[in-house]
Amino acid sequence: MEKLFDIILKNRRVLHRILEETPKAQLVKIPDGFRNNIWWNIAHVVVTQQLLVYKRSGLQMRIPKKFIDPYKKGSVPEGVPTDAEIMEISAFLLSTVSWMEEDYKAGLFQNFDTYTTSLDVTLNSVEDAIAFNTFHEGLHFGSVLALRKAVK
DSSP: OHHHHHHHHHHHHHHHHHHHHSOHHHHHOOOTTOSSOHHHHHHHHHHHHIIIIIGGGTOOOSSOGGGHHHHSTTOOOOSOOOHHHHHHHHHHHHHHHHHHHHHHHTTOOOOOOOEEOTTSOEEOSHHHHHHHHHHHHHHHHHHHHHHHHHHO
16 A cells, blocks of 8 residues: 555645646646646546545545535536635645545544446445555546646
């Protein structure tokens, strides 16, 4: 599990840097041929990790509920985020990984509600969820890189 936490944190650090360095106009632009933007992808990875790992384990999510519906699976970008929302997600990019690792090591993830993803991968444990989340975040990292090229 240590390696998975490390991979997620390294990915999140790059996303954090992109979020910090990219002008807001580029963060929210949806280029032709895309259905979302850089901002949505970054917020989506934070939300999805919380849903897969915490909610499926029956635990309280560590992010405000206001972020769930706008950035969960199946959502699309709506409007422009406030600077405060961008700052909140920016902070959650790194803190949610640390919290997940701490909570895992503390043994908080005792239960898990089995879930089959849209890729037909069945998650039976929090370890499965963390592994799948690592893959999921890699997919969205790739989307962010493609979007960055498209908006420049």
